Amino acid sequence: MSRSALLGSSLAKKYWMALTGLFLCVFLIAHLAGNLQLLDMSPAGQLKFNAYAKFMTTFPVVKIVSYLLYASILFHAFDGIILTIQNRKARPIKYAYEKANASSKWYSRQMALLGMLVLVFIVLHMKHFWYEMHWGPLGMDADGNKDLYTLVAAAFAQPLYVLVYVASMVVLAFHLMHGFQSAFQSMGLNHPKYMPIIKTVGIFFAVIAPLFFALIPVWMFVNASPVQ
Amino acid sequence: MKLTLKIWRQKGPKDKGKIVDYPVNDVSEDMSFLEMLDVLNDDLVRKGEEPIAFDHDCREGICGACSLFINGEAHGPGRMITTCQLHMRKFKDGDTIHVEPWRAEAFPVIKDLAVDRGAFDRIQAAGGFVSVNTNGNLVDGNALPIPKADADTAFDAATCIGCGACVATCTNSSAMLFVAAKVSQFALLPQGKVEAKNRVLAMVEQMDKEGFGNCSNTGACEVECPKGISLEHIARMNREYLAASVTKE
Numbered sequence: 001m002s003r004s005a006l007l008g009s010s011l012a013k014k015y016w017m018a019l020t021g022l023f024l025c026v027f028l029i030a031h032l033a034g035n036l037q038l039l040d041m042s043p044a045g046q047l048k049f050n051a052y053a054k055f056m057t058t059f060p061v062v063k064i065v066s067y068l069l070y071a072s073i074l075f076h077a078f079d080g081i082i083l084t085i086q087n088r089k090a091r092p093i094k095y096a097y098e099k100a101n102a103s104s105k106w107y108s109r110q111m112a113l114l115g116m117l118v119l120v121f122i123v124l125h126m127k128h129f130w131y132e133m134h135w136g137p138l139g140m141d142a143d144g145n146k147d148l149y150t151l152v153a154a155a156f157a158q159p160l161y162v163l164v165y166v167a168s169m170v171v172l173a174f175h176l177m178h179g180f181q182s183a184f185q186s187m188g189l190n191h192p193k194y195m196p197i198i199k200t201v202g203i204f205f206a207v208i209a210p211l212f213f214a215l216i217p218v219w220m221f222v223n224a225s226p227v228q
Numbered sequence: 229m230k231l232t233l234k235i236w237r238q239k240g241p242k243d244k245g246k247i248v249d250y251p252v253n254d255v256s257e258d259m260s261f262l263e264m265l266d267v268l269n270d271d272l273v274r275k276g277e278e279p280i281a282f283d284h285d286c287r288e289g290i291c292g293a294c295s296l297f298i299n300g301e302a303h304g305p306g307r308m309i310t311t312c313q314l315h316m317r318k319f320k321d322g323d324t325i326h327v328e329p330w331r332a333e334a335f336p337v338i339k340d341l342a343v344d345r346g347a348f349d350r351i352q353a354a355g356g357f358v359s360v361n362t363n364g365n366l367v368d369g370n371a372l373p374i375p376k377a378d379a380d381t382a383f384d385a386a387t388c389i390g391c392g393a394c395v396a397t398c399t400n401s402s403a404m405l406f407v408a409a410k411v412s413q414f415a416l417l418p419q420g421k422v423e424a425k426n427r428v429l430a431m432v433e434q435m436d437k438e439g440f441g442n443c444s445n446t447g448a449c450e451v452e453c454p455k456g457i458s459l460e461h462i463a464r465m466n467r468e469y470l471a472a473s474v475t476k477e
Contacts, residue, residue, distance in 0.1 A: 005429055005432075005433075005469070005472075005473040006473045006474070009432055009433070009436055009469075010432070010435070010436050010440075010442045010443070011432055011465075011466060011469045011470075012473070013442060014442065014443065014466070015466075015470065083442045083444075086441060086442055087399070087400035087401075087402075087441040087442055087444070089333060089439070089441075090332060090333050090334070090400055090401035090402070090439060090440055090441030091331055091332055091333065091399075091400070091401040091441065092333055093331055094331065095297060095300065095328055095331055096234075096236075096247055096326065096328060097234075097299065097300045097326035097328070098297075098300045099299065099300030099301050100300075100399065100448070102300070102301055102451075103301070103397055103446075103447070103448035103451035103452050104399070104446035104447055104448035104451070105446070108444065108445070108446040108447070109399045109444075109446055111444060178445070178446075181445075182444070182445040185445045185459065185462070185463055185466070186443075186445065186466060187466065187467075187470070188463045188464065188465075188466035188467030188468075188470060189463065190459060190460050190462075190463030190464075191460075191463075192460065195460075
């Protein structure tokens with residue numbers, strides 16, 4: 001019983017949801033720290049960013065962590081879908097009249113929908129940049145590195161790209177707003193002394209991280225050179 | 229006051245069921261919600277119609293028998309009360325009131341507003357007890373030193389009356405708050421610690437078997453619970469279960 005309890009039970013699914021989710025939160029911080037380099041739109045900034053992109057796609061330790069990251073994203077999504085299907089089955093007949101907002105926040109009840117939208121964004125985002133960096137036809141910069149910067153700058157010169165990215169960050173913000181503190185509760189880390197701190201940190205993280213991510217496309221759009 | 233009730237009617241477990249409108253007059257604001265339903269049922273019986281089936285027993289908020297999803301909330305508007313403690317003064321003359329049974333796969337409707345909450349009994353039977361030899365050599369409970377804070381928290385958990393409002397309110401029909409309360413009330417006390425590992429594993433296993441949904445930590449159960457059972461008990465169960473899964477042979 002104890003072995004299956006860590007794999008198949010309802011609580012086990014939540015542990016894995018929490019662990020992969022918190023790992024993805026750590027990734028967001030690292031990803032944001034690297035990408036804020038894009039705010040420097042000078043020629044030197046371009047070379048620096050391209051060198052960073054090369055390092056991130058070739059350094060062995062980063063490569064190993066990136067495989068763990070892909071696995072976490074897929075597992076978090078897969079586990080989430082199973083949980084959602086089970087939850088739907090648990091209430092086959094809905095209430096005719098329900099005041100759900102009286103007792104919980106809308107985004108806490110819509111984690112599956114928000115998560116699906118984030119997943120769609122991740123797929124688009126990886127096609128835009130990750131796929132092109134690995135296998136796309138990219139030019140070289142003055143230092144002989146693949147010129148990812150120019151691809152990003154060209155993408156964020158288009159209003160549609162900027163709009164999709166900013167909207168996706170709003171979705172991510174609501175997903176994190178519930179997800180961050182929920183992960184601690186799922187792991188059993190709820191204590192009257194520390195839970196208020198966890199909740200406050202969670203809300204700050206949920207607002208600040210997506211805000212800075214959204215700032216990058218907006219900044220690059222506003223400061224784009226008129227001639228492409 | 230005059231009210232319009234929209235009440236779920238269902239002849240039996242297999243019947244499809246539907247919402248039926250009942251106008252009621254002469255409702256006193258001093259009536260409890262159940263007394264108002266009693267008056268309506270009295271009228272229905274006099275007219276030769278089938279009365280509305282609903283669960284009730286002590287009518288003082290301690291037995292856990294009454295249920296009802298009233299105007300979109302478990303046990304209706306108001307906090308820390310059961311339906312029997314809900315009074316008609318909470319409503320206004322001319323109001324329309326929606327009355328539905330608890331909705332969960334694990335709580336099948338028996339008739340009208342009465343649901344089968346036997347799933348809770350089966351979870352309790354799986355491990356929600358302390359085994360005691362009744363051979364006459366009982367130890368005085370007061371002889372065991374228990375920190376006051378632990379005793380208080382265990383008592384808070386033990387105030388759960390098993391009404392099922394947590395399941396009814398949860399968007400996933402999850403029974404986590406109920407099971408967590410039952411796990412916590414024993415896990416905190418020395419008498420309960422002996423069987424703690426088996427208890428949490430067995431009760432969660434039974435909970436999963438009954439077809440309740442998964443907890444997504446929305447916190448709705450805590451808000452609607454008539455006894456104000458805290459989410460901290462769910463966290464305690466999560467800890468207990470994780471530790472038991474890892475350390476049990």
